[in-house]
Ligand SMILES: [Zn+2]
């Protein structure tokens with residue numbers, strides 16, 4: 001079989017894009033990937049010139065790629081953004097210590113200031129202590145709620161109103177599917193927005209890699225030789241998300257565009273599900289996006305670890321030589337009109353037309369309840385603290 005040629009420049013192709021099976025050389029892949037993120041950013045008007053933006057950085061592949069691409073695009077297209085790395089130290093020994101070292105190196109490599117906020121300083125509990133107390137089951141709920149507030153609080157300490165995270169198309173597709181299977185359309189529609197968080201938080205969230213396939217993020221990190229941390233979180237991810245993930249992987253095998261198709265279907269369903277509830281946050285607190293240090297390393301069966309090993313050994317992903325009849329979905333990503341909506345709402349609350357926002361009586365954090373989610377969880381935890389020293 002003659003070597004495959006790059007669809008764009010005719011050089012030798014080394015990559016078959018997981019997204020549409022286009023064959024590309026390394027340079028063209030990097031450039032197409034960056035152009036697509038740029039398109040996502042401009043078409044949804046994510047930033048304004050002079051905006052200070054914190055990158056939620058875990059040291060994992062997604063947020064490292066996000067930081068690298070943001071630096072590149074900010075310089076290339078003169079976004080005029082002021083970028084800062086913001087890391088959360090959950091207090092997970094052996095996992096977070098090492099990944100924070102990676103973030104520290106990234107700060108030097110990308111010439112960005114870095115702020116690290118710890119669960120212990122914010123809540124008086126590390127995740128290791130939480131797990132010691134409540135066991136491994138359900139700990140992602142704590143981690144997710146704590147994490148979201150930690151990023152918000154860290155951003156506020158820096159006087160920054162916009163946090164971007166490395167959530168990718170696979171993450172969004174999983175969340176869409178999970179909410180579809182749970183019959184939770186209001187939450188489904190919120191999870192598809194590229195910008196989340198409004199009324200309940202002074203800090204806006206967005207995900208510039210929303211249309212980027214996780215596999216392409218791995219490829220980008222590999223070919224750009226980015227310095228990232230690839231060990232998985234030692235605490236188990238939420239089981240239902242794992243199920244959704246396996247389902248999506250199966251679909252992707254027979255239809256490479258499945259991930260983006262699910263994301264787009266989610267966006268279309270969002271348009272059909274008007275969410276009047278503007279008390280904001282689509283982060284799928286408790287069960288989704290927030291857990292286990294963002295999406296990094298949440299894989300079933302070490303698929304990405306295998307992919308990375310293969311890339312290191314051969315520079316190619318498995319199956320590159322295999323001819324697959326894929327439909328040519330010529331990278332029509334990001335061109336979708338994005339419903340920008342806020343809107344929190346767990347099922348119980350989603351019928352309420354408006355919510356009054358107050359402050360948590362304990363910590364002063366913006367909350368629609370008397371006590372914010374983190375404080376409610378903390379109260380529970382403190383009741384069960386093993387050795388209480390009063
Ligand atoms: Zn090329």
Ligand SMILES: [Zn+2]
Pocket residue numbers: 360361362363364365371372373374375376
């Ligand atoms: Zn509180």
